[in-house]
Amino acid sequence: MRVALLGCGTVGSAVARRLQDRGERYADLLGRPLELVGVAVRDSSAPREGVDPALLTTDAESLVGRADVVVEVMGGIEPARSLIEQALRGGAQVVTANKQLVAQQGEELHAVADQHEVGLDYEAAVMAAVPVLAVLRDSLAGDEVTSVRGVVNGSTNYVLDLVAREGVPFAEAVRQAGELGYLEADPTEDLEGLDAAAKAVILARTAFGVRVGLGEVDRIGITGLTDDDFAHAAQRGSVIKLVASARPAGDGVSVSVRPEVLPAHDPLAAVQGGTNIVVIEAVSAGELRLQGAGAGGDETASAVLGDIVRAARRVR
Ligand SMILES: NC(=O)c1ccc[n+]([C@@H]2O[C@H](COP(=O)([O-])OP(=O)(O)OC[C@H]3O[C@@H](n4cnc5c(N)ncnc54)[C@H](OP(=O)(O)O)[C@@H]3O)[C@@H](O)[C@H]2O)c1
Incomplete structure (x- = not known):
């Protein structure tokens, strides 16, 4: 199951590290491994602790095109919105922590997700670790x-x-x-x-x-x-x-x-x-x-990872 991460800051780097540390656990849970296929950032030359530099890319669009689950943790409205829409239209499940985007565009994005029979999850967008x-x-x-x-x-x-x-x-x-x-x-x-x-x-x-x-x-x-x-x-x-x-x-x-x-x-x-x-x-x-x-890299990653598992269960 191919996972693409858009963003590798406070939340994204914690998600990337946990996907690696807990690889076996997720493989057992899902019956197949979750493979992190790439991490989109602005500056691919900056070192990211615990993240394989070979995974870093500035080409988020092509990364989205080769994933089953796209995880948006960049923040901001654009290019996050366009990349999420591209992922949904391409049949990928989407997970995001982006509260402003979901509050402003969530209804439109849900309509696209429904049309393409994929999921859009954003537990981390509200109260980070708290599964409200x-x-x-x-x-x-x-x-x-x-x-x-x-x-x-x-x-x-x-x-x-x-x-x-x-x-x-x-x-x-x-x-x-x-x-x-x-x-x-x-x-x-x-x-x-x-x-x-x-x-x-x-x-x-x-x-x-x-x-x-x-x-x-x-x-x-x-x-x-x-x-x-x-x-x-x-x-x-x-x-x-x-x-x-x-x-x-x-x-x-x-x-x-x-x-x-x-x-x-x-x-x-x-x-x-x-x-x-x-x-x-x-x-x-x-x-x-x-x-x-209500914040923090690892705490927010807990909710993002829960959504990733939920999304991965939907991937046929
Ligand atoms: N931090 C928290 O405690 C927390 C809690 C709940 C929800 N959230 C939400 O989680 C999301 C991420 O927050 P964060 O604190 O992790 O942000 P952050 O530390 O600023 O990290 C943002 C990451 O996205 C990358 N990025 C930004 N714009 C990009 C672009 N146009 N193209 C490619 N990559 C881009 C950055 O790349 P570079 O590293 O190269 O600059 C960076 O790696 C936000 O929506 C935020 O609201 C955060």
Whole structure:
């Protein structure tokens, strides 16, 4: 089974290493080996620890053409979107960790996947290691989900935590998070709630099977918060979290991302640093809580590899 990896950064290099380390395990599981046939990067001369340099290529298009499973971990919209579409049209199964792409183009890409009878999986796109999409899609397929609510962006949570727990002024906490590499070079995606909004859209579609886009998310980031807001919350024994939520509303769904003042007993209040949490309410199951690493190379690779195994099982 030929696997092509598009991207070999934080996530891609962890996936490549695990495909090699766990080769026998996957061969036993699937009844045939998973062979990494190439790794597309921008700079094929840069060394990649644990990855055979002979596998590196800058020609992603030809790599896609010779794989049964294409794994996109490059990020960004283009060329990721075109390469995924090329893979689906060519009959390959596709796995991606790209939340913005899935939030913006997921419906169109699913239509192409359906037309060509192949799968498109993206567990890693939401909450990295935490298998929330599998729970919503498979485990709760026979139930009725009534609400999904979570802290799904570790970078903003790190900032909010630093203010609440260490008393660091808000602006200083943002600066420190940037310095430690927790925020992107352009921190807008995290601080303005764009990253959380993309995840909320994917959660809403998966939980409620509705069409919903990023434009429909009622979104407020954390940049408007002041030290007074944190002081007022602390006086009441509460904390401020950036909460993403989705629940049915009329024929559709209401999706929001905004800072909320949460009482200490709220399960979302205790989550620290880069940890993510989601609380799912379903009619029969009641309340379910899923919590774990919302980022990190190996952690995110766990979800990508799970999708690769799932995709490989579909390859005839
Ligand atoms: N990092 C996390 O914790 C995490 C968690 C959940 C989801 N994700 C998602 O996973 C994806 C990858 O994230 P990452 O952190 O691994 O990114 P990254 O470290 O920046 O790695 C990106 C990789 O893609 C390659 N690449 C980028 N543009 C390319 C192009 N046009 N053609 C060929 N190769 C290209 C880069 O090549 P060069 O190395 O040559 O520059 C690099 O190897 C993103 O969609 C991200 O949102 C990441």
